[in-house]
Amino acid sequence: GESVGLHLPTLSVQEGDNSIINCAYSNSASDYFIWYKQESGKGPQFIIDIRSNMDKRQGQRVTVLLNKTVKHLSLQIAATQPGDSAVYFCAENNNQGGKLIFGQGTELSVKP
């Protein structure tokens, strides 16, 4: 049956601090990873991606780190702002017909 009422992992940070959101992925054959941001009641928005031949990729205020040895992905947000409050999902592409596998998500709460 379906699971209901699960609580998302939550990260609470002070405005201006750096945030680190972690994700463990499932398939060692996955070669492309994406971070999405989902605000309440909206669809997920693409933030940043990384391929498996890279360890690190930087965007504007965001950095993604990939550790293939332990199948771990992280998203770092610098100088976190109230507008960063959202649920963040990682997704992996394991080359099966364009399908993505999504993590459970982490809720980021920014305190002013």
Added chain:
Amino acid sequence: DGGITQSPKYLFRKEGQNVTLSCEQNLNHDAMYWYRQDPGQGLRLIYYSQIVNDFQKGDIAEGYSVSREKKESFPLTVTSAQKNPTAFYLCASMDGGNAETQYFGPGTRLLVL
């Protein structure tokens, strides 16, 4: 504006009723996807289509049906066989070729009366 649109934003279903959720994209993307999201959970794949007139079941296809008669449209029907339809439904699309990133619409929240 280019993008993915979903309608309606809220949809109410009576017991035993079929309802259809609309998803349209003007990005000229080949592939389209439907996901279900329950509170506090990630996205689960219902159906996907990589090309017009073809679609495949995802992980939770039971109680749902789709069609892909046009490249820009991928409607999802929630049938009466879906006993727990209350959820947030998200449509996504992806370009063809070597593209790997999916882009999402704003979602439709389905509620049961």
